[in-house]
Amino acid sequence: MRNFNEENLTDAVLAKLAGATNPRFKQIMTSLLHHMHDFVREVELTEEEWFAGIQFLTATGQKCDDKRQEFILLSDTLGVSMLVDTINHHQPAGTTESTVLGPFYVEGMPELPNGSVLGKELLGDPTLFSGQVLTATGQPLANAKVDMWQADAEGFYDVQLPDPNVVRLRGQFRTDAQGKFWFWTVRPVSYPVPTDGPVGQMLLQMGRHPYRPAHIHAIVSAPGFETVTTHVFANGDRYLDSDAVFGVKDSLVVDFIRHDPGQAPDGMQMNRPYFTVNYHFGLKAAD
């Protein structure tokens, strides 16, 4: 066939899927092609605009390396990551809601004993993070794993620092017989997602700020239960209602409570003000 036009081109391209053997692939490509062609027709895309789009996607790919994933950032800032998350995780009562993984997770961090002090040498407010891992019905889960990571008090993850060998403010903890875990860290602050690439330019053009509200990331897992990837957000943060990646859920917002110097709940003697935060993670039994 030849002489394609606005009316018949979409069907001609869709017909090229006739030989696709994977039904799910075929379903996804069919829908994607429909939406892409409809979009081009609807906005009457000019050749300059089409090429600007190609250049944007090229720059997005060129910004990616083993430390930087600009496509994930694009997906996050356009709400696609949270849409995928929402569609795939329907949490029953008593279980912790999930949110975006983000680009700064590093697998295989060392297991640290409960009570460890992370970032002792760093600026920021000392914070005791304690919690419990429970089943949906509130039974404590011993030996569950809490894999956590966060930015420092200036808003930077270790992987964003010039020295690639620095590992800080991340680690894995195991729950005790009561399902409890605890560690000291620094109080997280709100920080901007990376803006030195094409996604930063896009946010600027959209008239959006790049900030995420203060949070601590956690991946919580236990044998026989579904792993949850989530955050604990600091209540009161000014960006809770305008997170650049749409990741905030009420159930994940927690008070970071300020204390005067003295003995902390884990027995640590603190000679300066400190914060405590306590959170119970509920895990859903695996099917």
Ligand code: BEZ
């Ligand atoms: C983060 O919280 O680490 C993050 C999530 C999405 C995009 C950028 C950063």
Ligand code: FE
């Ligand atoms: Fe983060």
